[in-house]
Amino acid sequence: MVKKKIISKAQAKAKVMPRPKASSIVNTVKPLIVKPVAKPMIKPVVKPTIIKSIIKPIPKLVATKAPLKKINTIPQKESAVKVEVKKKKLVEVAPEHEDYFVYLKNPLEYRRHLLESSRKILFCLKSHQKIFLIRQKKLEEMDKLKASIRELLYLNKKFNEKLPKYNTGFLEDTPSKDKSRPIAVKSAAARKPADAKPERTEIERLEESLANIEKKLKTLQ
């Protein structure tokens, strides 16, 4: 009985207070409950593919920020194509002939022949050089000879001038019209056409003088 009497004040109050209604409880609790908010649509984050890491950018193209000139771009493309073509060719052609060899008997003999040939070719080149030098010397000597002969001709002419002038007409068996005419006049007449034709070559002049001398010789015979 004693136990029943000992009650806490709160219990006593609860006994006293009326029981709350369910609706009132719901009303009081309702605002406290957090309403579930609708989740927003989140796009799934797609990771970048690995292509970026595999395909390396061309260093030249990345480095050049400035716009490429037309002149530079076109040949680069062409050259790139050529390189590709060359590479392709190499790749295609090389394996075909790579593994083939030709057997040669006595390789030392061939090598010896080739070396001998090279030696002879060098001898040829050497002799060519010698001939070239000899010809140069010969040309120099011929120039000297030409100069000497010209001097001799001049001296001969001078010598003829110093000799007494006489008419050779009387030596001829057949009488000529110009018998009485002196030699000096003849020589002047011979010079006239030479002055009239200054464009004659050296050979022509020599031929003419040769003909004159032959003519004179004939008269002496």
Next chain:
Amino acid sequence: MDKNLPVFVKINDYKDVLNVVDVMKRKLKETTQTLDQIKQLKAEEDKELQEWEKNVTEISRRLAFIDSAFFENE
């Protein structure tokens, strides 16, 4: 008229003529020397050309040998 008539030279010109003849002699000597030099050079050139020909013949012979050796395999 006689073709073997004597020729007389003036005494003033005679010395000049002698000088001219002397110079001509010297020049002729030089010319002969030059001609000899040219002859010698020509002989050298001929010799070199002969050597050249010989070498070329030798090369062609060796090349023919190598050529035949290389192409007999085909």
